[in-house]
Amino acid sequence: MARTGRRPGNQDTREAILEAARKAFAERGYDGASIRAIATSAGVDPALVHHYFGSKDQLFLATVHAPINPEEILPKVFEPGIEGIGERIVRTFLTVWDSPAGSTAAALIRSAVQHDWSARMLREFLVSQILRRAQRELDIDPAEAPTRASLVATQMAGLAMIRYIVKIEPMASMPAEDVIRHIGPTIQRYLEGPLD
Amino acid sequence: MARTGRRPGNQDTREAILEAARKAFAERGYDGASIRAIATSAGVDPALVHHYFGSKDQLFLATVHAPINPEEILPKVFEPGIEGIGERIVRTFLTVWDSPAGSTAAALIRSAVQHDWSARMLREFLVSQILRRAQRELDIDPAEAPTRASLVATQMAGLAMIRYIVKIEPMASMPAEDVIRHIGPTIQRYLEGPLD
Numbered sequence: 001m002a003r004t005g006r007r008p009g010n011q012d013t014r015e016a017i018l019e020a021a022r023k024a025f026a027e028r029g030y031d032g033a034s035i036r037a038i039a040t041s042a043g044v045d046p047a048l049v050h051h052y053f054g055s056k057d058q059l060f061l062a063t064v065h066a067p068i069n070p071e072e073i074l075p076k077v078f079e080p081g082i083e084g085i086g087e088r089i090v091r092t093f094l095t096v097w098d099s100p101a102g103s104t105a106a107a108l109i110r111s112a113v114q115h116d117w118s119a120r121m122l123r124e125f126l127v128s129q130i131l132r133r134a135q136r137e138l139d140i141d142p143a144e145a146p147t148r149a150s151l152v153a154t155q156m157a158g159l160a161m162i163r164y165i166v167k168i169e170p171m172a173s174m175p176a177e178d179v180i181r182h183i184g185p186t187i188q189r190y191l192e193g194p195l196d
Numbered sequence: 197m198a199r200t201g202r203r204p205g206n207q208d209t210r211e212a213i214l215e216a217a218r219k220a221f222a223e224r225g226y227d228g229a230s231i232r233a234i235a236t237s238a239g240v241d242p243a244l245v246h247h248y249f250g251s252k253d254q255l256f257l258a259t260v261h262a263p264i265n266p267e268e269i270l271p272k273v274f275e276p277g278i279e280g281i282g283e284r285i286v287r288t289f290l291t292v293w294d295s296p297a298g299s300t301a302a303a304l305i306r307s308a309v310q311h312d313w314s315a316r317m318l319r320e321f322l323v324s325q326i327l328r329r330a331q332r333e334l335d336i337d338p339a340e341a342p343t344r345a346s347l348v349a350t351q352m353a354g355l356a357m358i359r360y361i362v363k364i365e366p367m368a369s370m371p372a373e374d375v376i377r378h379i380g381p382t383i384q385r386y387l388e389g390p391l392d
Contacts, residue, residue, distance in 0.1 A: 158357065186382050
């Protein structure tokens with residue numbers, strides 16, 4: 001490709017970067033993939049990757065077609081601290097899934113269930129974009145954080161599946177406040193209850 | 197098809213019945229589908245359906261390729277009553293998923309996430325084979341049973357997804373006893389805790 005064709009917004013260049021990024025993240029994971037290597041593989045200058053996508057986080061989110069920007073949503077969830085965190089997590093989750101972003105989220109889960117590649121991207125998304133942030137902001141014992149996070153993941157993934165994907169009643173049409181009241185305490189216990 | 201070809205074990209007849217049953221269960225649900233109508237649609241005598249498949253339950257289980265026979269497994273789970281039910285449910289669930297039946301169960305979930313038809317069959321399976329039995333044996337207030345059951349479904353579906361399908365660590369390789377200790381109390385609370 002000629003350098004002159006690579007003005008901001010050039011779809012081919014953008015696509016080439018996304019393609020290289022998808023491959024890199026899937027093969028090497030979020031931490032192992034570097035902007036430099038992605039740029040080389042796409043045949044562009046690393047500065048152009050930053051120009052189009054901003055940070056590595058943002059590039060990753062574009063790669064998985066993330067329906068939300070965790071940077072915008074999560075601070076409000078985590079900042080108030082551990083008290084009431086279960087309720088805030090479930091409430092935020094329902095807000096995202098009940099919004100237009102919900103159908104993209106459903107597509108991500110459908111894909112992760114079907115393809116190992118997507119499953120790996122979902123794992124990388126959860127770990128790099130959500131769990132690390134939670135650990136940083138919630139002051140959870142780092143030795144326990146992975147166990148607590150994966151317990152939370154079981155409850156939230158199942159909520160998505162039963163309420164939004166397989167749609168089992170009465171969960172599928174339960175008022176959000178009821179879901180929060182029932183499931184919030186589970187998340188709270190997984191995050192601060194004793195583990196043994 | 198000639199009558200003479202329909203001896204027990206005849207694959208074509210068996211397949212024709214299964215095909216008719218799949219269609220009937222998907223279109224009319226478990227309750228709405230009758231053995232008589234399935235037999236008519238398959239062009240066989242209803243007695244032959246019973247001969248090949250036994251009860252309507254058994255025909256349904258064959259239709260969805262159910263990896264377990266709930267009639268064999270569930271009495272041990274429910275009979276001792278509500279005390280310790282959360283732990284027994286999680287333990288039994290892990291036993292099934294860690295056995296060769298686990299891969300069939302994973303295929304069922306993958307399919308339910310992908311196709312509305314399969315999702316409906318999964319709903320029918322849960323309701324007709326598991327929830328009703330639980331309600332009968334556990335003495336749960338019938339007015340609350342659907343809510344409790346669908347809460348349990350969110351936690352168990354997510355456990356299957358995170359541990360066996362998307363395989364997020366440390367959940368994917370957590371010792372069964374740890375999973376039971378962490379998640380058992382959630383199920384217990386969903387089944388006997390206050391709902392409001």
